[in-house]
Amino acid sequence: MDGNSENSWGIPPAVARAWGVGHDVTTAPRRGLSLERIVRAGIDCAAAEGIGAVSMSRVAAMLGVSAMALYRYVGAKDELLLLMEDAAVGPPPPELAEPADWRTGLAEWARAYRRVLHDNLWVLAVPVSSPPATPNSVVWMEYGLRALRGSGLDAGERLGVLTLLSEYVRGEAAVAADLAAAAREAGLSPAHMNAAYGRLLAGLADRERFPEVNAVLDAGVLEAGGDGGTPSEAGEDFDFGLERVLDGVAALVDRGRADA
Amino acid sequence: MDGNSENSWGIPPAVARAWGVGHDVTTAPRRGLSLERIVRAGIDCAAAEGIGAVSMSRVAAMLGVSAMALYRYVGAKDELLLLMEDAAVGPPPPELAEPADWRTGLAEWARAYRRVLHDNLWVLAVPVSSPPATPNSVVWMEYGLRALRGSGLDAGERLGVLTLLSEYVRGEAAVAADLAAAAREAGLSPAHMNAAYGRLLAGLADRERFPEVNAVLDAGVLEAGGDGGTPSEAGEDFDFGLERVLDGVAALVDRGRADA
DNA sequence: ACAGAATTGCGTACGCCGTAAACAAGCAAG
DNA sequence: CTTGCTTGTTTACGGCGTACGCAATTCTGT
Structure with missing residues (x-):
């Protein structure tokens, strides 16, 4: 050896x-x-x-x-x-092994995955060089697919949905990881970092060329919420996107039901 | 200087x-x-x-x-x-400056963004250290927000939707980038790479512990489609996820309409 | 035209990285 | 005890990012 x-x-x-x-x-x-x-x-x-x-x-x-x-x-x-x-990352929590209906199963899967990534933000920054053939990642995949068992979707759709969802989770966590890395580097808290980002954008993006960006800035979205806010608020932001994705999947599932 | x-x-x-x-x-x-x-x-x-x-x-x-x-x-x-x-990355194509309705505007935005990323897959692998405060990225943000102008969503929701969408696009492109990098390293075509991945998984994931993974494998999803397939097939995979996301956004928009 | 300042581009050097190769120390089997 | 295998070390190489200081070049003000 x-x-x-x-x-x-x-x-x-x-x-x-x-x-x-x-x-x-x-x-x-x-x-x-x-x-x-x-x-x-x-x-x-x-x-x-x-x-x-x-x-x-x-x-x-x-x-x-x-x-x-x-x-x-x-x-x-x-x-x-x-x-x-x-x-x-480890294996997914065992209670995800037997999901009830697809929607709550998928939501719990996504939240568990997010939790693990947020507890180990550095994994998002490891340079990936190959598809995930590592044992625990396959268990995660298995459990995610199980949630879709009763959805009526075909194999390609199930994989597509799980891919979409895991990309969303990873994307959200990656933003948080970048922010955390930048904050550590600058010696600031992520919340301050986010606010500083908002101020920087406000100074750089003039109102004529960037009306919509300024509208969002004026609404104070970056100051209060965002991934740099309190944990609960960050989780709410995540849940917002998650519900959108699940609604989209639901539309697909319902369409299949209607056809059948 | x-x-x-x-x-x-x-x-x-x-x-x-x-x-x-x-x-x-x-x-x-x-x-x-x-x-x-x-x-x-x-x-x-x-x-x-x-x-x-x-x-x-x-x-x-x-x-x-x-x-x-x-x-x-x-x-x-x-x-x-x-x-x-x-x-x-450059600025978004100018025809995205004045989107018609939110759904086609957002879809075109996502496809244009995807196209740019796929033409420059290496940008996905550049280690990010700060939020995107670079001029062109803000223009992309501006145009994306403009598509949501007539959606009736509030500022936080608009930003949340755009974040969700761009995370999906980046996530899909990142997978393609990893695959391309692994393929170049191994000297194989991405399609062969994908098929090899499927075979590896099939060999490693036994049927008792991983029934759902094997079901997907048996359906031959990885051999035909996937990001390693022909460009048209890969684009279709992307569009699948995109439609799911847009359906989810539509549910939110319709809910707002119903409340109003 | 000329002097001086400003700025560009380069050479050298340092410390850190990943890792190839040869070698020394400890244990197992004969 | 010898033989051989496994383990960990030493040394060394090439490449990296970049701090520092010097030479050459061009602009500015006269």
């Missing part, structure tokens, strides 16, 4: 291990270090200072170990990031 | 120049090099080999110039990336 080279699945062995299909020879001394400890240290680092701060030397130093030691377990940095992401 | 230090707006001077508010003293020799040429070279590099290939030395080499020469114009790499993004 030297962390490199591919196997019959075409995925790196550390990822294969995450799937539980790695040959656990483990005829090994394994003193001190382990994949789990490495991934955990990486997550701690990313959570505290953003993925930008995650470097092989940094993670290794946290474990009191030389940088190259990590390569006995992970093959490359990208692989470590992938494993970090999978471990941080 | 040495590219560093902030001004009264709190934004880097090169960005201020993009807004047209930079003091154009230009009591300067300015031989050969210029901000426009630098940004253009950066865009060419990113378009050809992805943002990962964009480094200061690389861009400088393209212009036959030393790396440090660029710092007379841009202050930092992040600033260059921001300017590249703004220049590549």
Whole structure:
């Protein structure tokens, strides 16, 4: 087990291990270090200072170990990031395994996904290089599809709806992550950051060329609400978009019902 | 003008120049090099080999110039990336300036935005560090809000709807960008990539634990359609999600109409 | 025409990054 | 004890972003 080279699945062995299909020879001394400890240290680092701060030397130093030691377990940095992401997101909460009707099931799925992303905002900033073939992400997918089981939609529609929803959740969280990163960098609170953004826009966008932008600005939307507001307000903003999406799905479902 | 230090707006001077508010003293020799040429070279590099290939030395080499020469114009790499993004996206097409009804206006806005992103997939991978305060992005925002002028929604709702829509567009394009990046890295076509992903998933997700995932896989959704299919099919996938979102917005608009 | 100032562009250098390669230390099996 | 495998370290390379200071060039005021 030297962390490199591919196997019959075409995925790196550390990822294969995450799937539980790695040959656990483990005829090994394994003193001190382990994949789990490495991934955990990486997550701690990313959570505290953003993925930008995650470097092989940094993670290794946290474990009191030389940088190259990590390569006995992970093959490359990208692989470590992938494993970090999978471990941080984790599986969906088990109560999502058996959703009741599609609408509440999908809403709970989306809110749970959002919660996980907001608790680990750094995962949104990890450079993605491949489709999500990591075990926990597939469980999330499975549970999301289960919510649509009784919807009457065909397979393509179910996948399309889930894709739409997860893109919305990720998009909303990504905005929050960018804001949080900018705020940390500037040493300000996200709320102040948002207000500063509004003021900047107000100063830059003149009223003749940008009447509608100024109308929104005048309404004070950015000062009160937004993702930088109180948690409850931010959640309400998210729920607003979520209800729009679900209404759109409902229209599709009802159309199918009417046809049948 | 040495590219560093902030001004009264709190934004880097090169960005201020993009807004047209930079003091154009230009009591300067300015031989050969210029901000426009630098940004253009950066865009060419990113378009050809992805943002990962964009480094200061690389861009400088393209212009036959030393790396440090660029710092007379841009202050930092992040600033260059921001300017590249703004220049590549450009302003929305002028026919979006006066949208007719909200639904077709919003649909055209979304499709135009998608087209621009797909023509410059690398912008999705540029690490975002601040809210979009770049001139062209505000024009896009303005035009999107204009489409909602006759919708009867209040300012918060209009912004929420536009946010939802742009997050969907960006999310869809980001998936395509990741796929394209992975395909280029592996030297395969995106279509083959997608099919390979389906096969990988089929091999990894056993039927007992993942019945719904396998149902989707069995339907052959990933083989035929998906973002890796023919352009027309990919566009249809996008339109599917778009119609869902617009249906959801329509529900909100109609509710407002009914209340009034 | 000329002096001086301002500004551009460049060379060098530093510290950090990811990681390839060869090597040393510890344990298992013979 | 020897042999061999696994683990972690050391060293080194090339590339990155960029701080600093110097040389060349062009503009400004006379």
